Amino acid sequence: MMKNSLITIAFLAVSVSAAAQAGDTFSTLDTDNNGSISLAESKVLPALMAKFKELDTDGNGELSAQEFASFKSE
Template sequence: MKRILVALALVGFAAPAFAQAADFASVDTDQNGAVSWEEVSAAMPDASEDSFKSADVDGSGDLSAEEYATVTGQ
């Protein structure tokens, strides 16, 4: 439970960097069902890699649609 709360807190700090986010399908240019740092940085130049890593709560190195929706509100 504590781990989930910490992850949610980190995602909350990442949200401002993704405020002007495009929809998930637009960012997922290779259409593999996840967005990489390269895809995010191309779509949202103001996003930081630290924000991306904070949003990647499962530590996979990519953002799932659910992780992306959490930080973008989409």
């Protein structure tokens, strides 16, 4: 049972990563659908994670759609 759970988690992580790289859209990265991208959610795109603090202009620890748009326009 534990092995199946780990396989499922690994598969989902790869799927999310592939989807993010394919589309890198805000909604794809916002996996919990709360309207923002957390640092944890940004980890699927290393380039986004590297610029996270710079993009988080209001310093709330999350990227809004507007803050993410700055990343997309680079």
